[in-house]
Amino acid sequence: MNNSGIEAISDNARRFLEQTQSVCHESNNRLSLVKTRIRDWQKYRSKLRFILDCIGEQCSYLANVLLKNGIGKTLIEKQWGRMVLVDLAGEMEWWQRDIQKMIKRLDSVQNILEKQRKSTLGDFISRDNSHMLDMKLDELPVIRKQVENISRQYQQTLGKVQTQLIGIRLKKLEEEFDSRFGDQCEANLKLDDQFTVEADQLEHELADFLKSFTDHFDKCSMLMSGTLTPSGSKSLYEIVERDDKELPAIDTALHEAAKDVSDFAKEVNALLDAKEGEKSHMEASLVKILADLQKHEEYILVFEGISKLIERFRNSCLEGIHQSKELLSFYVNFENSYHKLLSEVERRQETATKMSQILENCEAQLKKLDAADIRQRQVFLLENGDFLPETIWPNEIGNLSSLYTLDYSVRDV
């Protein structure tokens, strides 16, 4: 064992270690770039899967909740079909019939209070609003036609969504995903499993090389430091001397490993380049289906528009029913009041009769009093008239006229 021998081995060790460090650094960079790309590719696929799930749910929301339930069942079947075309129409007919019946009845009641001409109670009511509901009922066929049109449109839209959007477009999208972006697609299986494992293996391999060269270098450094016992130095020298001879072979293996890494990186990058090239077609398909989903917003706005139109018609019908109810109740009140009026007329006539009786009675009593008065005046004047001067009771002493005047009348009603 000589110092120059150790120095040569140590120099050699340093040279190989430096080379190894630079080779490993470069290869590790390659590997970590590849691993990052694989992870990014996985993230992309995961987000794509997520978006596809959401699109699938949005399609089924469009078909089932919005179209089938919201428009088909609630709007067309229930609100329009049943509530407007059946229930509301029935109610309007009912009230219209009632009004007509009432008018007929008023037409048949003679007004006995008018003597000069023949009139009926019907002559005294306004009929302007009595056909309001008939007019609304006349509009019904138009509304019915509209509902039929919109129902057809609804069926077409639903059919389109079910067959074209869900049956073809979404299905194709899913197929495209499965064949190119799915976990079971061959390239992705390779990237997720084989290549990921391989990258780790290559990393470990490089680490092992680095460790061997570092260990050897550390041993040399220890020898150089001269801190070992002579026997320890001797046995360690034997080891490093033997290892030193193996360095070129290990270095060759290292370069082979580095070439493996470079080949591996090339293969993975080429595969990822190819896979990423498939993104644009998928994204274009996504854009199309998203545009399709958005286009349906406009279609549904048409239904909303019709819905508002029919809602307005329904409200005007309800207003008509309300007014007709008021009109009908006015007619009923009018007839009732007319009959009460007849009793009122009767009551006044009776009162007038009573008044006439009282007055006639009174007149008879007054006449009797007056006749007695006149008689007594005549007897008085006969007995005393000759002795009394006229001026002693001016104007009255010879006055034989009645004390009262009575002028009355009771109106004939």
Next chain:
Amino acid sequence: MDPFIITAVDCNVKHEVMAMNGDGGRHPDHETTAMTFPTNVKYVFEDDEDLSVDHEDEEIGNVVVVETNANLEVTHVELISDRFKQLSWETAQDDNQELHMRVISRFEPLLEADDLPLEKLMEIYQKRNEQLNNLFNTLSTT
């Protein structure tokens, strides 16, 4: 360094639909019903010796990667999760360590929507279309 305060709002319309009561009104606090404060948070810093903690713990559901510059101002936020995808993020105006995230969970069938009037159903549909477009736009940055 103090840990970040992170709040996440799930913009999924299901929270709104649940908050809508019979008259179609909106829960006055409807946004807070969708607010989640991440619990069981484990903070992992890049300088940490043991970075493998998140791989070992099977309970971890969502990972938020926050990148900052030297002044600890947030420069990038990434959410890694199967259940949620990120729509946007922002820091509070007065505290750049308070991070608000708008996220979205997978669209689900809305059973409660059956009784809603057409306008409300339409509103939900439009909102979800908007979110789909939002999501799609984040795809190209992935």
